[in-house]
Amino acid sequence: MTDTKDVIAAIVGIEPGSELAAVVAGRADIMALTQQTHDAALTPAEPGGLTHAERAALACRIAKINDAGDFEVHFEALLDSSGATGDTARIADIWFDGGSDVRLKALIRHVDLVAHAPKDATRRDIELLREAGLDDADIVRLSELVAFVSYQIRVAAGLRLMRGLA
Amino acid sequence: MSKVVHEFTTAIPEWKPYVKPLDLAEASPAQLEALKITPSNTKVSDYVLVLAHDVETLTHRSPLFNGVMYNKGGLSRAEREIGAVGASIVNRCIYCAAVHASRYNQLTKDETVIAAIFADGVDAEISPRLKAILDFSVKLSKCPSDADVSDMQALVDAGLGKDEILDLILSSSLFGWANRLMHTLGEPLAE
Numbered sequence: 001m002t003d004t005k006d007v008i009a010a011i012v013g014i015e016p017g018s019e020l021a022a023v024v025a026g027r028a029d030i031m032a033l034t035q036q037t038h039d040a041a042l043t044p045a046e047p048g049g050l051t052h053a054e055r056a057a058l059a060c061r062i063a064k065i066n067d068a069g070d071f072e073v074h075f076e077a078l079l080d081s082s083g084a085t086g087d088t089a090r091i092a093d094i095w096f097d098g099g100s101d102v103r104l105k106a107l108i109r110h111v112d113l114v115a116h117a118p119k120d121a122t123r124r125d126i127e128l129l130r131e132a133g134l135d136d137a138d139i140v141r142l143s144e145l146v147a148f149v150s151y152q153i154r155v156a157a158g159l160r161l162m163r164g165l166a
Numbered sequence: 167m168s169k170v171v172h173e174f175t176t177a178i179p180e181w182k183p184y185v186k187p188l189d190l191a192e193a194s195p196a197q198l199e200a201l202k203i204t205p206s207n208t209k210v211s212d213y214v215l216v217l218a219h220d221v222e223t224l225t226h227r228s229p230l231f232n233g234v235m236y237n238k239g240g241l242s243r244a245e246r247e248i249g250a251v252g253a254s255i256v257n258r259c260i261y262c263a264a265v266h267a268s269r270y271n272q273l274t275k276d277e278t279v280i281a282a283i284f285a286d287g288v289d290a291e292i293s294p295r296l297k298a299i300l301d302f303s304v305k306l307s308k309c310p311s312d313a314d315v316s317d318m319q320a321l322v323d324a325g326l327g328k329d330e331i332l333d334l335i336l337s338s339s340l341f342g343w344a345n346r347l348m349h350t351l352g353e354p355l356a357e
Contacts, residue, residue: 019328020328023328023329023332024332026239026240026329026332027233027237027240027332027333027336029229029233029237030230030233030234030237030336033226033229033230033233034230036226037223037226037227037230040222040223040225040226041222041223044222044223045222046222048220065309065310066309066310066311067310068310114346114350115309116309117309118257118258118259118345118346118349118350119256119257119258119259119349121349121350123184123353125350126184126185126350126351127184136185136186136219137219137220139185139219139351140185140216140217140219140220140351141219141220143346143347143350143351144217144220144223144227144347146346147342147343147344147345147346147347148223148343150309150342150343150346151339151340151342151343152339153311154306154307154311154335154338154339154342155335155336155339157306157311157313158306158311158313158331158332158334158335158338158339159332159335161313161314161315161317161318162318162328162331162332162335164315164318165318165319165322165328
């Protein structure tokens with residue numbers, strides 16, 4: 001488990017007492033639910049067929065694809081604390097495609113596609129996950145992970161631009 | 167015969183999942199609990215039943231979604247829908263675009279804005295305020311995000327308050343999430 005209380009606030013650098021902090025406080029419910037979803041997607045109590053280490057490593061890839069260095073650092077720390085080794089840790093390497101591991105290869109291919117170009121996804125992409133051994137529940141877990149991290153990175157990107165306003 | 171819809175429309179299609187929706191007869195107590203707080207209490211949609219396979223995220227996602235789109239104050243509900251539509255255009259989520267474009271039309275009783283956006287995208291001839299909102303949403307939705315300081319300044323210049331800008335960031339980003347589920351886990355069908 002990570003003990004970070006609000007990943008977005010830490011990454012954007014929302015100073016307590018600042019004008020931005022006051023604006024964000026107006027949507028404190030959303031920010032709290034965002035953090036709770038982060039924990040549910042990255043470190044769920046029942047991870048199903050996707051380990052915490054795999055989730056952190058895949059999130060790392062998503063951060064890299066989004067050019068979001070601060071999130072990359074965050075998810076790398078999460079990956080380190082999961083004690084991942086070998087091919088699982090290598091998932092975070094954007095040049096690693098899963099090698100000879102059919103399941104890993106399918107996970108990586110799908111995450112990269114949906115993070116970068118969801119518009120190009122088709123029924124065939126879900127079939128490929130199934131052919132690699134994922135069941136429907138794991139397909140949904142994987143989809144929520146990519147979808148949520150893509151959301152979280154955009155909220156932070158927007159808030160950082162807001163912080164720059166006079 | 168139903169056909170897959172490939173063009174943007176305000177006629178809401180049927181959404182057909184590629185994965186099997188949860189069978190309520192097999193739902194766990196946690197899944198039933200999460201399903202109780204979905205937007206619709208009368209009938210649980212296939213979409214929500216698909217998401218119920220990951221009950222831990224669904225538990226937070228449903229109230230988060232409702233809060234972003236319906237919370238009091240801040241950006242008007244109609245303008246939040248434009249944030250949703252901008253993201254759905256970038257991600258080509260025909261279903262989400264249809265639902266939220268038609269909601270914009272209902273809220274404003276004006277169909278010309280959505281018609282212009284569906285026809286011309288970010289080049290649509292719409293009011294400067296709506297144009298700034300649409301531009302920001304579209305740019306934030308790219309991967310990586312393409313929104314920069316000038317796009318943020320354009321929102322301020324168009325008269326948006328900071329509370330409104332925050333709501334736009336949230337609704338646009340939320341559809342980066344929703345589109346990646348709706349468009350990748352199923353397809354929009356029409357008669």
